[in-house]
Amino acid sequence: MEPPRNGVKAMDVYYNPVRAIWGPGSFAKLEEVLESLSSKRIALFCGSRSFKESGCEEKLLPLISRYKIVRFDRIPSHPDISDVLEIHRQAKNYRFDTFIAIGGGSVLDMAKAIKAASSLDLNSEEDLRKIIGTSDFQPGHEAIVAIPTTSGSGSELTKWATVWDKDNQKKYSIDHPALYPDFALVDPSLTYSLTLRTSVTSGLDALCHAVEAYWAKESNECSRAFSLTGASRILVGLEQLFHQELKEEARNNLSLGSLNAGYAFSHTRTTACHAMAYPLTLRYGIEHGIAVTMTLASILLYNLPYLNDQKALFAALKIDSPNDLQERVNSICSRAGIKTKLRDYGVNKEELAAIAAECFTKGRMDNNPYLLTVEEVNHILHHIY
Template sequence: MYWILLPSQKLKNEAGVLWSYHNPVRVQFGPGSFDQLDACIAGRSYGLVTYPDAFCTALTERLAARAGPAVVVINDVAANPDYALLQAQTQQIADGSTPEVWVALGGGSVIDSAKVFAAANGDFGNVARFLETGNGAEVLSATPIIAVPTTAGTGSEVTCWATVWNEAAGKKFSLARPNLYPETALVDPALMCGKPLALTVSTGLDALSHSLESLWNVNANPVSANHAVYASREVMDVLPALAADLENLELRGRMARAATFAGLAFSNTKTAIAHSLSYPITLKHNVPHGIACSFSLPIVIESVSGVGGLCEDALGRIFEGDMPSAVTKVSTLLTSLN
């Protein structure tokens, strides 16, 4: 499901308009933030969700040296977490010790998987029933989560939902519960240096999609819009330069900050039509999520141009009042990134 502003639904930034904004995640940002992870765990038993590569293995060893070993480790996370794998992983958790807190060390798929485990508490069937029927929320758990993103784009470290795929059924679900907001997000740009070009571009475009989509969603509000304006301008300015200089810590920091702000924007609005269009493309053709949800942005911008209110105002700030060239600017960005 998606929402998009229509001319009859103008949301104006006026004192008399009712709106709300809430995000409970404690964000700690900056190079070296990873070293605060043991303090965030604070002596609790923890489960670790991560990738099996050498980079994450080294970080896992650093963490264990300071906080002790995890009581359960799930390190076979795949892109686009799927029912079959999540069910097997949840059974692994059920067969072991139950952690007091989950640490998600990786990209959006890792953080989304951790949210599933936090809700399932060893029984994936409870999560599946909730996703498929909307029933059974009362039996879902709420184990705290500490999110440590190693990519800049998904924003999952500051949202309360997780994307879950059922490839066999050809479906995509969103696990959305207020108690799935991470307790803490440690955003350390140093963990993102050296990530490959394709991943950097895809996740960066995902962040741009989040920020722009939050503006034409009917749940847009002045706080989310300010986050979105900042994030959109930064991504469009930084991503081409970062694509040419993947080891640049300053650019990684700006991109990570923009992605976090984009997450803060759509954490209160959800996304809209560009994301809705993307899911079957990813399911059927295995197109990376950030690519699938960004290709339609120019035409959506053209469609919402003239809608007025908060959306129009924010887009004007992003594109410096030159709305006729907005479509060209975004199209040029996408072309420059191949």
Template sequence: MDNQFEFFMPTKICFEAGISKKVDKYISGKNVLIISDPFLYQSGVAKQIGEGMSGKNVAYFSDVEPNPSCESVDKAAEVARAINADCVIGLGGGSALDISKIVSCLVTNEGSIYDYYSGGSRTLSKRQATLVCIPTTAGTGSEVTNVGVYTNKKAGIKMPMVNNEFWPDYSIIDCELTYTLPAPVTASTGMDAFCHAIEAYWNKASQPICDMLAIGAMKLILDNIKTAYSEPTNKEARAAMIKASLIAGIAFSQTRTTGIHALSFPLTTEFGANHGTACSITLPAFIKISGQQAEAKMKALTDYLGFESLEKFSEAIEELMKGMNMPVRLHQIGVKETDLEHITEVGLGAAIIQLTPAEMNKETVYKLLKSIL
């Protein structure tokens, strides 16, 4: 076993029920931009946080769509520059948090996101604005990673951007913000968090710290997701789920993800599946093949979680998803057999697919996809 590894986590994490009402104490600047999805703005959640900041000039940007486009990023950057934002707060799911990461940099970096992302010729200089991320879903883990995922509409692709300027200064975790999550969102974001944890664990770049975090996150999710789904006001289950999402986020922030996420990109951009569904739909199939190159690790995991074999583990995850009305076959999200070759090609184009503990090539990926059609 290789005993060399690195772990870098520069974000201060603050976990407390109701803490989002006290975010003011983490902000030293005067001009604040709160980036949230439309629902959080229209329902008053974003304004409630903004109004709790005495003596600050607060502006809002809520033109955030799922799988945020580069155009949305540029619109938000215009607002940030107009108010000379010295603090950017991302409030919401992964989309709002990811936009806040790049916008906090674009305040003092000229031009468009296209200049820096997906083949752009420029490099982001050091971020000047404070970056605060407040998740309202228990799933993405974006509040503790240096990754943003953006959709390039010109090229029709969704790609991750990794940059050390994207590490938030503060991650504010308030389980109260998840109490009103609809059941389908609880399910999809919770399974996204499970994917983060298991992909960090079986990852070819895995390491002991991440392994322990990932195992703990998976146990927390399996013990609590069904309760959070069926009893949305269960405070203990909600707190456990957002804690698990946070821990899984820390784990994969060090390792990145694997084939599950690589194949999720075309399932999202071309078939309209939400991110959690696009990831978890291939999860049972990936569990079955994970023993190819991580047999001992996966045996240790199934023993710990209480499953007899990878096959039984895979079946249990599929049943869990069915019990939360999630699709478990590709045809349920509109994929046809004629689409599989293209999905395979796009997935193989993401470098992270080779971090999967199984042979990933045209033949094996196509076979995996066909098995869940």
């Protein structure tokens, strides 16, 4: 192999097998996709209220009326191990060949979690915990068609599913190459009815995916290109949200930006921002997109010496310093009525040291180029208090 030139590896490997179709109206490709998969018995994963209120129900049901469908719509935000086990028990005897998951990240993750468990004999939550954190299991053979209705989670492009364990105050990932969706239909028109707050919080999550993927240890030239494109489009879309005449254009930009961010972090995974966000969501219910963004500028400051190309990242973010990024994010949140300080969410200052100790999620914190200490994490938490 040739030696690296100008800091670029001689060979950068990038892989993502998901067949993604993006654009307003791409939802209508569902019939064609199901025919290509030879689908017969379909499980439909969706939100109980959002599926109808977003207009997705009216659009989707005519496309799948000739199939045998079983609907699973009791999927909460941040699904718990108990939720996964309950749906697994309901679904295991149907012998589905296709899962359609239409909704936000929680819905998409649930479909992947059920595929992971579908060939397993799970009788308890402890049985499910045993497969978490290992790839030493064989998921089912169901095809997954992921149809996101928010622009943030990126779950339509990844091989893992987030599952929460509220009893033990932990967040887990079920991770296996077989959990990549077969198809992703990314139709921004499905996000046009989202509230401003949901559009902003999901967009902030996608922004963190893009930026964290840029500096993650496993980043390469290909993934960083996705990161820069994603971050730039997401910020444009977030600013456009506050102009009524740009409502649809804003959500188109957020959708395409989120797709690029998804391609980036599906290769690299996330880093310190996500690791620090998990206990904030578990302990205090802080929305994920808000929790991850709270620390973004602080982590950027620590990671500056490790950036592959600081000028390129700053140009994509339209900033001159980490402080500029903090001000830009705070401005977006303020206009959307979103608080950005821990004290606004009932966090007590005396609890920050305990929170800091819980921030070292394996595979996330150690994926950060600069290895933060507990003391430094505690300092960041005080800074955003």
